[in-house]
Amino acid sequence: MHEDPPAPVRTAPGPPPASASAPPPGPPPGHSATTIERGSFCLARCTCGWSGPARRSRDRARTDAAEHLATP
Numbered sequence: 001m002h003e004d005p006p007a008p009v010r011t012a013p014g015p016p017p018a019s020a021s022a023p024p025p026g027p028p029p030g031h032s033a034t035t036i037e038r039g040s041f042c043l044a045r046c047t048c049g050w051s052g053p054a055r056r057s058r059d060r061a062r063t064d065a066a067e068h069l070a071t072p
């Protein structure tokens, strides 16, 4: 036989920790995609480390970059 005592539904009304004076270390890494050329190919590259597939046209690479920027 197992009986669970009714848990009291009561949360301590404690005030939230005031840590507003501690900003995050450094700004969040944003996304800044650019297109770079490699040989006869062009590929998109972002400052976050992402890089798109090699394209034969710069337009395609630019589209890859735009798509990456639009995707979180």
Ligand SMILES: [Zn+2]
Residues within 6 Å of the ligand: 030, 031, 032, 046, 047, 048, 049, 050, 068
């Ligand atoms: Zn990125």
